[in-house]
Amino acid sequence: MTTHSATAIAHPNIAFIKYWGNLDHDARLPANGSLSMNLAGLETRTTVTFDPGLPADQLSVNGERLSGPKLARVSRLLDNVRRMADLETFADVHSENNFPAGAGIASSSSAFAALGLAASAAAGLQLDEQELSRLARTGSGSAARSIPPGFVELLAGESHAESYAHSIAPPEHWDLSDCIAVVSAEHKAVGSTQGHQLAETSPLQPARVADAPRRLELCRQAVLKRDFQTFAEVVEHDCQLMHAIMMTSQPPLIYWQPATLAIIQAVRAWREDSLPVCYTIDAGPNVHVLCPRQHRQTVEGKLREIPGVAQVLVAGVGGGARLA
Ligand code: PMV
Numbered sequence: 001m002t003t004h005s006a007t008a009i010a011h012p013n014i015a016f017i018k019y020w021g022n023l024d025h026d027a028r029l030p031a032n033g034s035l036s037m038n039l040a041g042l043e044t045r046t047t048v049t050f051d052p053g054l055p056a057d058q059l060s061v062n063g064e065r066l067s068g069p070k071l072a073r074v075s076r077l078l079d080n081v082r083r084m085a086d087l088e089t090f091a092d093v094h095s096e097n098n099f100p101a102g103a104g105i106a107s108s109s110s111a112f113a114a115l116g117l118a119a120s121a122a123a124g125l126q127l128d129e130q131e132l133s134r135l136a137r138t139g140s141g142s143a144a145r146s147i148p149p150g151f152v153e154l155l156a157g158e159s160h161a162e163s164y165a166h167s168i169a170p171p172e173h174w175d176l177s178d179c180i181a182v183v184s185a186e187h188k189a190v191g192s193t194q195g196h197q198l199a200e201t202s203p204l205q206p207a208r209v210a211d212a213p214r215r216l217e218l219c220r221q222a223v224l225k226r227d228f229q230t231f232a233e234v235v236e237h238d239c240q241l242m243h244a245i246m247m248t249s250q251p252p253l254i255y256w257q258p259a260t261l262a263i264i265q266a267v268r269a270w271r272e273d274s275l276p277v278c279y280t281i282d283a284g285p286n287v288h289v290l291c292p293r294q295h296r297q298t299v300e301g302k303l304r305e306i307p308g309v310a311q312v313l314v315a316g317v318g319g320g321a322r323l324a
Contacts (some may be wrong), residue, residue: 005049006121010113011038012105012147014280014288016179016235018242019141019154021199021209028141029163031199032212033156035219036145038318039178040171044110045324046095048078048118049205054090061095061111062226077112078119079137083122093119099313105180105286108192112139113146114319121323132321133164141196151223152158153216165275171317174226179289179297181303182311183259190253192283198249208241228292232271232278234288239280246283257285266306275299 013036021031057075059066078091093115099105113141116136120127127135129148137144137154145152148167151174157163190198199205215238222231248255260281267279267289277299291299296314303312 003049003051003122004122005047006118006319007044007045007047007324008114008121009043010110010117010143010321011040011043011060011323012099012107012110013038013142013145013152013318015142015145015282016223016231017212017216017238018282019282020196020245021205022141022196023156023158025197027160028137028139029158029160030141030154030156031205032209033216034142034145034154035152035168035216035223036142036148036154036232037151037176037178038149038171038320039059039315040318041315042097042099042105042110042313044095044097044107044114046093046111046114046118048115048122049092050087050089050122051092052089052094057090057093059093059095062097073139074115077115077135078196080135080138081119081123081125083126084120087123088296089123091119100311105182105313108140109142109146112143113135115139115146116143117321117323129320130166133166134160134240136321137163137165140192142192147321150317153220156212161307167320168220169223174223174317175293177293177299178315179290179296179299179303180313180315181263181289181306181309182313183257183263183285183287183308185310192224195246195249195253195283198251198253199245199314201250201266202245204248205245206239208245211241215286221244226275232276232290235280243281250291254285255281257286257308259306260285260287262306262308263287263289263303266302270299270302272293275278
């Protein structure tokens with residue numbers, strides 16, 4: 001009986017234009033296209049071992065054995081790999097994040113990108129970037145964007161084949177920094193899988209989705225031209241639109257805390273004062289504050305002075321997922 005093992009590393013990403021809501025929940029086909037950058041320095045490292053001696057898949061994350069829905073979600077991706085590789089063996093999955101477990105940084109993007117790459121390599125498959133991106137998407141939509149390097153767009157195709165991510169510019173194209181103001185390290189009450197399902201209960205979602213191609217094009221051009229002012233305006237607008245959907249879903253999802261709003265207002269004031277900076281927020285209370293690298297120390301220092309900011313993590317633009 002032989003075991004087959006592989007280890008992969010992937011960075012989480014932060015979306016400038018957000019994915020929120022699915023066309024097809026089961027296949028995780030996103031309702032709208034999205035655009036992000038990978039976060040250098042933050043990473044998930046995952047080892048997958050297919051072992052004929054195992055009676056079932058098993059999972060450990062940061063040294064803790066997990067079961068229930070978390071293991072079931074991992075097994076679903078492994079089932080896709082087993083189907084592709086014509087394999088029936090169960091797998092042992094070990095995953096570690098190098099960013100603080102309690103920092104409240106969404107790790108599903110890096111987690112499912114690293115899992116997809118490690119599992120497919122351990123199964124003997126040689127998938128290209130598009131195939132890996134589709135596979136990662138079946139675990140978590142945003143994970144599709146952690147496969148290619150740098151600045152990455154996820155296409156909202158109408159089928160599994162048409163919905164994958166590709167790089168629009170390499171990491172060195174634009175030296176941006178993400179200063180992540182951690183307001184709360186608590187685990188979010190309603191995760192994004194459930195959130196995507198609630199999106200369609202907001203009467204505002206069709207309008208947000210219909211306008212997404214325009215915002216994507218504005219953001220894509222702003223990134224390609226390194227036009228920070230246009231970038232800042234469209235990134236903040238897109239973030240507000242997603243949170244408007246969340247807040248008007250039934251039941252509503254209100255992720256912000258008082259410090260979240262304090263940071264939003266501070267960032268807007270700093271930009272009016274000529275500091276090139278803007279914010280975006282995922283499905284949680286923490287605020288990602290983006291700026292050109294030369295301003296990151298100033299931004300980091302200012303964020304630390306805001307009451308309620310527990311910690312600031314700083315990341316640059318990261319590469320794609322890779323085998324270790
Ligand atoms: O990949 P998921 O299912 O965790 O969804 C990601 C949702 C947001 O982080 C809020 C937006 C995005 O595009 O990353």
